[in-house]
Amino acid sequence: MNVPCRAQSFNGRATSFSSTKAYRKVLFADLLRLLIVILSGVSMVSFFLAIGAGYINVLPSISQAFYDYGISVFNASSHDCNIFDGNWVVDDSYPLYDASECPFVEQGFNCLENGRRDKNYLMWRWKPKYCNIPRFNVQSILEMFRSKRIVFVGDSMSRTQWESLICLLMTGVEDKRTVYEVNNNKITKQIRFLSVKFSSFNFTVEFFRSVFLVQHIWAPKHGPKRIRSTLRLDKLDDISSEWVNSDVLIFNSGQWWVPGKLFRTGCYFQVGNSLKLGMSITAAFKTALHTWASWVETSINTNRTQVFFRTFEPSHWSNQTLRLCNVTDQPLLENDGTAQSPFSDYITEPLVSAWGT
Numbered sequence: 001m002n003v004p005c006r007a008q009s010f011n012g013r014a015t016s017f018s019s020t021k022a023y024r025k026v027l028f029a030d031l032l033r034l035l036i037v038i039l040s041g042v043s044m045v046s047f048f049l050a051i052g053a054g055y056i057n058v059l060p061s062i063s064q065a066f067y068d069y070g071i072s073v074f075n076a077s078s079h080d081c082n083i084f085d086g087n088w089v090v091d092d093s094y095p096l097y098d099a100s101e102c103p104f105v106e107q108g109f110n111c112l113e114n115g116r117r118d119k120n121y122l123m124w125r126w127k128p129k130y131c132n133i134p135r136f137n138v139q140s141i142l143e144m145f146r147s148k149r150i151v152f153v154g155d156s157m158s159r160t161q162w163e164s165l166i167c168l169l170m171t172g173v174e175d176k177r178t179v180y181e182v183n184n185n186k187i188t189k190q191i192r193f194l195s196v197k198f199s200s201f202n203f204t205v206e207f208f209r210s211v212f213l214v215q216h217i218w219a220p221k222h223g224p225k226r227i228r229s230t231l232r233l234d235k236l237d238d239i240s241s242e243w244v245n246s247d248v249l250i251f252n253s254g255q256w257w258v259p260g261k262l263f264r265t266g267c268y269f270q271v272g273n274s275l276k277l278g279m280s281i282t283a284a285f286k287t288a289l290h291t292w293a294s295w296v297e298t299s300i301n302t303n304r305t306q307v308f309f310r311t312f313e314p315s316h317w318s319n320q321t322l323r324l325c326n327v328t329d330q331p332l333l334e335n336d337g338t339a340q341s342p343f344s345d346y347i348t349e350p351l352v353s354a355w356g357t
Contacts, residue, residue, distance in 0.1 A: 086128035088331045095122035096136055102167035103176075104196060106187045109160055121329040138172030145169075145203045151243055154252035155211040156189060158310070161250075162207040163187060166196050173200060192239065206246075210237040211256040214288045216267070223275060228266030230275065233287040236295045244299055251292070252310040257285050 099105045100112040107113070126133070152162040170179055178199045185191050195206040215232040243249060255261075262268070262281060269276040269284045276284070296307055 081128070081131045083128045083131050083133065086126060086131075088124040089127045090123050091125035092123065094125060095119070097167045097171050099167060102163075102170060104163050104166045104170075104181075104187055106160070106163060106189075109163070116327070118329060124331050136168070138169060142169060142172050142198070142201050145198070145205075146201045148203045148247040149245070150203065150205045150248045150250075151208065151246040152206065152250050152252075153208045153210050153213070153243055154250075154310070155209070155255045157255060158250065158252045159187075159189065159194075159207050159209070161310075162194075162205060166205050169198065169205070173198065175200070193242070208239060208242060210239065211253065212288065213237055213251065213253045213292050217270075219266070220270070220273070220275070224277070226266055227268050227275070227277075230268055230270040231262075231284065231288070232270050233276075233284055234271050234291055236291055240295060240299070244301075244305075246305055248306050248308075249300065250308045250310060253288075254285075257281055 098112070099110050105113070112119075150165075152158040166179070170176060173179055180197060180199075181187075182195045182197050182204070185194060187194065189209070192209045193206070195204050197204045212231055213236060215235040215237055217230055217232060219227040219229055259281070269279045269287075271287070279287075292309075296302075300307060
C-alpha cells in the first residue's frame, strides 16, 4: 500500500483464526509460525495473504490451502513454501492506485498530495522465495466482498490500512460516486467510527478507533491523585458489540502501550475494582490480550467471521521526541520471517492458551 514516510516492509506479525475447532486445536501449534505474517502498517498484499492463510485451519491440508488460494509452488514442496519468507522486488506496474486521487486518504498521510516528488518508493512488490502469489485483481476482490462487512479495529496503523484498502478497491469502481462514507464524515483520527460503503457491491469497509482494545475509563473515586484514568484490563472496549456480525475482522494494538501514552498521562491499570499500580506495561498488555481472546471465543461466530490480529508496529515517526518523518525510498529488502516485535511473545501465549495446541 502507498502510505508516506514509512518504508513498506513486513515488520509486525498477524495471526489468523477460522472455524472448526477440531482443525484449529490440532493445527494451531504447527501453523502458528506460518500465520505469523511480517506486516507493514499499510501493506495490502499482506492483508490478503493473511486472509489466504486464515483458511488453512479449516481445509484438509496445508497443500490444499495453498492451491485453493492460487499460490503456485516451485522448486519445493508445499510444506517448504513459506509465503512470509522472501524479499521486496521492484515492479514497474506499481503503484496499484494513486493516493493523490483517492478521497479517503488522510491529508497527513498523503505523500504525493503533500509535495513528495519521487515515486520509486511505491514500486515495490513482495516476492516469496519459493512461491508465486496471485496478482491483486480488484474485480475479484470486489466480488469476494459483495454483501460483506469488513471491519478494522485499532489505532492509526489500522486506520491507514483501512484507507489504503478503500483506495485499492475504488480503482475497480467505474462510478466513484457510489463509494461514500455513510455519515458524510471526513477521514480524521478524532472520529471513533468510520464506514465507507461500496453501494454497487453492497459491502462496507469500517474502522473503529480502539487503541487499547480494552475499556479506558475515568479514574475511580478516592484513588491516588496521580491517577487520571485507568484501563479496565478485564473488560473489552464498550463499543465491542459493534464489531460482531462482520465477515472479516482485523485487530491491532501496541502503539499506545508505552509510558508516554500511559503513566505520563496519568493512566494506570485496573482489574475489576482493584487498581494495579505496580503492574508493568507488558504484563498489562498480556492481560488485555487474554481478555480479547476470550471475547473472540465467546462473542464471535467464527463459522462466519475470519478474525486476524496484527501486532505492534513501528511509529509513524523516526524520532519520537522531535516527531520527524524519516523519508525512505526502500523497504527492508530481505526478511527471513523471524522478525519479532517487543510484544511478540505476549501475543502468541494468550492465543495458544485460548485455542489450545
